[in-house]
Amino acid sequence: MKAAEFDYARAADLDDVFRLLDGAQGEAKIIAGGQTLVPLLVMRLARPTLVVDINGIAELSGIAADETGVTFGAATRQIDALEAAGVARHAPLLKKALALVGHPQTRNRGTIGGSLANADPAAEIGLIARTLDAEIEARSSAGGRQIAADAFFTGAMSTVLSAEECLTKVRFPVWPGRVGTGFEEMSNRRSDFALVAVACQVAIDKAGVCTRIALGVGGAEPVPVRASDAEKRLIGTRLESADINAALNTLAETLDPLSDVHASADYRRRVAVHLAARTIASARDEARA
């Protein structure tokens, strides 16, 4: 498999990126880590006339973490995010998910922003962005905008980004208080694409009562989704097994999974409910500890 012909340009800075994108009549693609884009190119599922390389742009990589949020330059490598002390401390849910993104060789090239922009339904980083209500920054020659994660994904492999925009930053807010996290995924082989992945973050008060919860499901529907009904039912409970099981009945009813060669919709639904129960319990135990 060989990619169709294209022109390649290494951008020196963001203005260079905008100039190149604006000049390509919507036919340009940005390459960062290339771990999703190159397979699409060699299978000729994507046929851009121009590939714009943003790897050399210093302002697009880097991690800033504090008590309020963790911000990544879009081209920050997944391995650097996985190994950053600030991520472990302030975004433990993201760290758990990053350990399951691809393989060592793909994490060494793959980027945080590239995973978001390519929007594979099974991608862990997009699931965490949706679960934690991350804010995504995109810029173009016309200026910049902030996009909430729940408005970012429009379908499998598609987002609200225009062909002239470059994803520049993503910020994961940090929750105050006693917080616990859980992440689980099911795949055919270790580190393979998730058939279903579930992420959960909870906050509890001194009495162990849940004051806040985010429960996200990836790989099931074309875009990562939140189990909002289940979340509402769990707030105010002590997150005991009976509370969890009762709340997850609503997830089984509302989730509308994909059916494909890897797994049926029904299988994905059952797995999602099981994994959700596990992640809520482990998030609870972590918050209590």
Place this chain on the structure above:
Amino acid sequence: MSSHAITVTINGRVYRATVPARMTLVDFLRDELRLTGTHVGCEHGVCGACSIMFEGRPIRSCLMFAAQADGASITTVEGLAPEPGGLSVLQDSFWETHALQCGYCTPGMLIAAHALLMRIPNPTDEEIREAISGNLCRCTGYKQIVDAVKLAAERLSGKNQNG
């Protein structure tokens, strides 16, 4: 299609070439430089046979274009042996434990294991399995590969005097 003049250091030697934009790094290594030790299987990032060390980290060379490697430093499987025709301790351990049959996956496995041992000199079985999780082997069942990496770790840390 644009073409690009690149300078790449591979196994300590500097190579200069002009490459078309769509040429992948693995095709450049194998077809242009005749460094055929690096294998190519799936060509889309699934099998790991094309693994190389790029700027000190293992990556898949089918998921990069050669034009992107300008200025980079690379080690391929040819660069692991101490001298032409010789074997590194890791390579010799693969031989010792029967960690290869057809040999298709072997260059990628060696790179993945080499990268692991540079980072973690005495890895656990779990760490070894994680390090090679992106490399498919259709022959061995992986057990002997894990054994080989363990043996190499023992030999390199001086624990196994038979090494």
